[in-house]
Amino acid sequence: MTPETLYLSNKAELPYCRGCGHSLVVRQLSSALERLGLPPRSIVLTTDIGCVGLADSLFPYLHTVHTTHGRSTAFATGMALADLVQDSQGLKPVVMIGDGGAMIGLLHLVHAAQLNIDITVLIHNNFLFGMTGGQHSALSPLNWVSATTPDGNSTPPLDLLALLRTAHATFLARRSATSPELGTTIADAINYPGFAAVEIVELCTAYGTRWNQVTGVSLEGIIVQQGQAIGEVEREIERPTFRDLYRHEMASPRPKPAIPRLNIPTILAGEVRVVIAGTAGERVQSAAALLCRSALAAGLYCTQKNDNPVTQGSGFSLSEICLSPKPIEYTGMESPDVVMVVSEDGWKELEANGTMAACREKTLLLLDSAIAADPPRGQVIRLPLRREAHPKRAALAAIAAWLEKNPLLPSEAWDAVLALEPPERRAESIAALEAGRRLAGAGGASDSREAGHRE
């Protein structure tokens, strides 16, 4: 069987201009596939935009995917990754992309190289955008005359292979389209088990030769002159491929920690809306999460809505919590029942976001003693939470102090949730809860039992 019958259609009239390098490459690709003896259905030819993108229609027996500009490498990577999941492990994506596509899709090439995923990328470098009228590209040589550089290109060309080497590419080669070794290099690249890139230096006979003194045989000279290597530039077979690593990383299922639901009668008749605010990094949101898990264990519905600056670890941190015996619709705070503020950062944010203004006379405000300012209204209790517990335990201590005065959640609920905590964290949480209960018992401004309850 000749190469033409199995791979390149023998009826196919190549659509390229006379003398165009693309014609040489598709024939060399076909002969490389024939040499490898790969079944046609194990190849997916992934073609980019540009004249080179017409190649898919020339191979009637291969899977073909004609893509958007520059993205061919990424689509091929996705197919190769999925092939590992499908466990067929036989798919060989071959990407055909131009110099323009290589630059617009540069990060796809870089990432495929980093992953060492089994795809072969043939980069057809003819120094310009041919299909759109001969504009220069990032790979055009210095002084290259094009539709967009009539006085010659002044931007130095990118050495794509050198760049991919820094991305840990393990198979890199550069050949001219006229090179007798091109077919062998393409075959070696496809046969290679990881990422392989072959830059093929070509002539665009429509535009390259129109404005520049250049012939097919002078191309390698241009490359050498700009300090770039010809031949097999890199071949480091020791590096593990993505396939090796994927086999390694197949994980076993992780059990989900289930929160036990205790059959405890709740004393919560209606909704309670709670705001806890403090400083980022001081476990405000994790304390709020413990409260919610305890409420869940006690059979309540709850929602927790967090907020913090985009920096995550600085400035304020707050949680808005709704506890209810019934399913909860609105998760915001039209008017909170309980507000706990354990640092100045938290106070400032609640003033800024309107929470303070939304407090009513009945709102219970549990503030750290260090906060000097007074809220506009509400029943205020000040406790030395930061000093007596610890800044990182102040939020949980505040919750414990509130619940000590308003016993909405049974201690069994806390015990059940704390049992799921890692041992070191559990000890800290217990210490925080004890500190809060102690402070609540010791004093602070008095409050009514109903405070913080919605009628």
Next chain:
Amino acid sequence: MLAEGALAAGCRFFAGYPITPASEIYEVMMRELPAHGGLALSAPDEISSLCYCVGASLRGLKAMTATSGPGWALMIETAQYALMTETAVVIALVQRLGPSTGGATQGAQGDIWLAEFSISGGYILPVFSPSNAKESFELAVHAFNWSERLRTPVLLLSDKEVGMTTEVVDEAALQVPELVNRPMAAAKADYFPYAAKEPENVPAFAAVGGEIKATVTGSAHDQQGRLRKNSPQVVEVLERLERKIEAHADEMAMVRPDLDPDARCLLISYGVTARAARQAVGELRGQGKRISFLQIQSLFPIPRKWLDWAVAGMETVFVAEENLTGQYRAALTPHLSGKRVYGINKIGALISPGEIARAVQGVLA
């Protein structure tokens, strides 16, 4: 829960890039997919994320990515490719306050137009919008099912307040629909990758790497996947792309109605604002007001069947949504002729039940 729903739907490939407020989906998939026999991967950007997913779907896997507005803006090129190549893929778009990078940690419902009207030619992109954790799970399964059945990209339009709020879900009460897989091609000589019959209008799928040759192209093509110019066959394929969605619009429609047969006023909402709206309706009824409520879960195609049913006999329609210009209201208005239509809109924070109730009272008073 959205990620859990995706896993339950059979998602076996995920590629993502960190972005608040969608990163939690990415993290859950990175943690959980390997244990489900799938592959989750960190992509170098959002363009790569969706390209990887489309590639994986072409190879035969159910695939999803998750992002927010700025990432979706980058993905639109590839979403169009998925639509044109009839590739099943699900995109979770967890909205935040825009424009541009906007407010990363602030919720919004401002990407309705950017989501739906992102396809050159105006083709319908199915959009499902959950209002809570439970719906995030259930609609994720529906999104995958419709993506597979119609072989088209489907958007799950969540937002920061739904995606990042922790809440209690009763797993026993989850309604998991039966899973649907894409129609597969049978081995035969005359397989045409872009030919489909009425009434489904969905071509059979041949996976890249399978026994049947796959021909995939995002360029204008005929039923055989051949690039053609000035061909009536190309126009036939393009018309079918729209028809296959439109023909299933009634079946795709999902709403949660709460109608009062004596009401002359209907409140419509979706996503997180539907929760405040539902509460506001309860408060208004408590004050003796007659009002109906319709939460729309399948935003696009517009659920005409349910909408026509719900607005029958209504004089006034309110649409509550967390954006400035009333994006979904504008999409609904052509279907509300003869009604007085009012928007209840706000940006920067959740719309509260009180604000909705006051807006309704202000008009009806």
